[in-house]
Amino acid sequence: MHLIVKAEEHNRTIITEFILLGFGNLPELQLLLFLVFLVIYIVTISGNILIVVLVVADQHLHTPMYFFLGNLSCLETCYTSTVLPRLLTSLLNGDRTISVSGCFAQFYCFVSLAATECYLLAAMSWISGFLICVIMMCFMSQLTFCGPNEIDHFFCDYSPMLQLSCSDTSMITLVSFILAFLDSPCPFLLTVTSYVCIIATILRIPSTTGRQKAFSTCSSHLIVVTVFYGTIITVYLLPKTNTLKTLNKVFSVFYTVLTPMLNPLIYSLRNKEVKEALRKVIR
Template sequence: MGMEMKLPSRDNTKMEPQNLSKVTEFHLLGFQNLLEWQSLLFAIFLCFYLLTIIGNVVIIAVVSEDPRLRAPMYTFLQHLSFLEIWYTSTTVPLLLSNLASWGHMLSFPACMAQLYFFVFFGATECFLLAAMAYDRYLAICYPLHYSLLMSPDNCAALVTVSWVTGVGTGFLPSLLISKLDFCGPNRINHFFCDLPPLIQLSCSSVYVTEMAIFVLSIAVLCICFLLTLVSYIFIVSSILRIPSTSGRMKTFSTCGSHLAVVTIYYGTMISMYVRPNAHLSPELNKVISVFYTVITPLLNPVIYSLRNKDFKEAVRKIMRTKCGVYRARVKGSVVTK
């Protein structure tokens, strides 16, 4: 573990190389201020994590199994579920390990790798959510031209652009952070290697890094959120013209749920990263981070699938088929005996 030879000043002036010792690993403090709640928090987060993984695996399996679920919406949903599994697995297992051991050591390369994948998956989710909102906009506002506007090729192109752009987005923050000097202390008051606490720990000038991350955050978070919001505004406007009251309420309920989850995700992310030269308390940072690393990955499978009539019917059909096969095997076994 690298330790300081001279305490760094916080005036953002770069220290002379001979006066500092490079940090080689970080100590993640996690929720050490809540020692008496560690066991309860571990149980809650473990439950959330398992439900998230199971829910998203079920979505992928059902969409792959049922040939009726071939609309572009389900393609987006399948990719979102696959993404959520990896996105939440980037941070939550480390959080659980932290809660179980009251702290966790992470090497500098491992910390940078976690930071990269976190930004990569988070940015990809922003692009996918915007693409899904655009898909719903076309389906509701242009139903007669939907199959042409959202053809399989166009759907595949949107998915590919989301993933490729996410891959590229992750490089800049992780590269900028890795170039900073860390000369001690090495304690990160967070449950994963996130941008704000790492910037605060650096003993070199961070102005360029903060401005670059601020601009990148606006480009990704704010633009994607605005595109999603505009899509839903047009959707609501179209829904209001539906003559059937029950039809309006049903569509409003579904879109309202989607928009609520999207707002939670974007709202917490924007409050964390689109604020240059402003630092919230570490404890508030951790609470905000829980929303977009733990809660929204759990809510997405519920909102986008379990509230969908076709998806629920596909689940029931698969369950009936599997149960029928199981009963037939049991009866055949009994007859044979």
């Protein structure tokens, strides 16, 4: 029996590249999707780089709050660049192949930056996200892939990759669930707690106009934060029902594409001091 198992392992074909199916099931929409994602990417990169430049260039913005926003914008630039350029290339030329090592590299960069954003939005540090993802990569690097090699996603994500592995994935599934819980619900609850305190403070503002303005700013922040954390929790922590499996790509678009575009608009470009700094730069 032992010899048979060894023979079967020897005869396995080791996969050297994956095929990211992405949105290949919508061939008639490839050009439209390319243009939509291209516009989103340009707006995201331009908006976030603009925030970083303004925070660095204007001395009035050299405060802890704008240091945080500059870090967030820098993170968003890197975060969205791990997914969208590869997606845009595949939509344009139809090449959906990616090497196994390239897939691991994309997975590590994306997940570490996503985890970092979870902690950064809760006013923690960059280091937390990267260290936690090192643990995941140690387990992922032990996996063997021997076919099929089609990843039903538009980037190298954890769950679709595990489905293709012919190794025992029970341990990494448990570890990833624990780490995902530490990366998303915990920072989200901390963030919501801080917003509850902010709202309590807003309610004590005597001016009706001041309360309305503060609520407008606070609610827009909270909506973006909820969309970001909510879609991540849905994809990585909820049980994989057939409906959720079908919607995973749609939810992934929210936290990989839309929130990086909205963050500079919501957090910074509506801010009076940032607007003033922008006017100075234009002048």
